[in-house]
Amino acid sequence: MVLELSQISSYCGLTYMSLLTAFDVETVAGFVFGEDKDAHMSCLSHVKHGAALSVVWGLVSEEVAHATKESLVAIKDDLHNNQTKRWQAIGTLKHVLSFVNLPWELKKHTINFLLCITDGCVSGEYLGEHSEWSSYMPNIFTALQAIKMVIMYAPEPEVRKKSFALLKAVLADIPDTQRFDILKALITNTDSSSMIAIFIDIVRREMHMEVCNSTSVKEAPDSNNEMHPDMPFWTPSVLELVESVLRPPRGGPPSLPDASDAVLSALNLYRFVLMTESTGKTNRTGVLSRSNLVKAYNEWLLPLGTLVSGIMTENKNDYDQLAVDTVCTLNPLELVLYRCIELVEEKLKQSTT
Structure with a gap:
């Protein structure tokens, strides 16, 4: 079924990149919902779950990836070299990490993919307009919260270790002027003493x-x-x-x-x-x-x-x-x-x- 859905997505012109950046996803959702789009906005998060899973299944199965006729290596390189697209991808893939009932195997592949596209990325100062990068921060914040939950609840130590590496990588990708505020918000919205300690230690570092x-x-x-x-x-x-x-x-x-x-x-x-x-x-x-x-x-x-x-x-x-x-x-x-x-x-x- 996943293979068939991937073929349908490809036929509809939904590439992995368009799914990750969510632009075509929202366009298609608007087309499907039509004039009642506002009434169905609550369903949009489920649509984005589907978009994220479509990409993750391509990571899990070579057969699925082959059916889409796309190069995941090229996509990773593109995301690694484009901060805006990378932030959009993080905002999309957070849905996999935050979905409680998804298998840990899918989350593991998602973590590995995100590590690939954020590896070595240090933001410094974002060169775009303030209004542009600030619009991505809510999505980045919720993505960090999702990563935090993986760190806390993943059953395998290796997954927790990689999730912590991803947490630091995503934080490093945030403009310097915004990073402290994001960390402070994470601390404020965390009940776990151990996680608060980790965030404070990151501040000190x-x-x-x-x-x-x-x-x-x-x-x-x-x-x-x-x-x-x-x-x-x-x-x-x-x-x-x-x-x-x-x-x-x-x-x-x-x-x-x-x-x-x-x-x-x-x-x-x-x-x-x-x-x-x-x-x-x-x-x-x-x-x-x-x-x-x-x-x-x-x-x-x-x-x-x-x-x-x-x-x-x-x-x-x-x-x-x-x-x-x-x-x-x-x-x-x-x-x-x-x-x-x-x-x-x-x-x-x-x-x-």
Whole structure:
């Protein structure tokens, strides 16, 4: 049946590229639905599922690919070399990854295909109009969410590993100026502490890379909060990100030990920013301003320290497995937390404004 459908698609002029970029898909859907297109918009996602699966079956079966008389190698090369088409393809193939009931084998082939077209692609700055690339970001964001779910639930370690590589590749393909906002949105829309920790760690790595690549960090004589054009991650927004984990919007300290992965990652990010700004004699994030130091000390670190100390005291003399696991989980967090407290206390002694 798949072979026959592929032949029909080919007969109708629907190439793999047109299916991936979704242009002809929407055109055909509009033709089929006619004047009632708006009333059938809810069906469009199913149409796009079908478009994505048509391509994936070509990846799975050589017979299906041969029936379409198309070169998947040429298509991969075209997508690899064209950012707009690549984003469109990612937006189409996300439907395979997000569809819960599809076999993992199909998702595995989709991951491999996406890795091929994003391998080595580093966006930097997108050269198109702002309105053009920004229109693709919602699709890219939902694609990243779909990849996130594969990382969390794929039964095979190799699939999870490749999915994580794909996550980083897609993020690298996003314009520098948008990448932080996308990561922040992913963190905000994630309940898993481990995934939040992964996203925060990616933020820290991005910031480290910007420091390494920017001579301005070493040469800038002034200390201000203005964003350097080559360092879009080094803004006050990073402190807001840390605060969202260490002092959740609902108020009070985070839930421990459940959120320990996210909290540890946020503390490591805060420590990294604090030490880097101090060493470089910069203050792009505002982390060294006295008001932010006082806020971090009184509202984030001390309440967290009280919570951690209480939990550790409660469990240190208890030898059941849950208590042992809790202590082991909080040990590294406690070490980083008290190092952060020491650093902030040191900076507060030096700060007069």
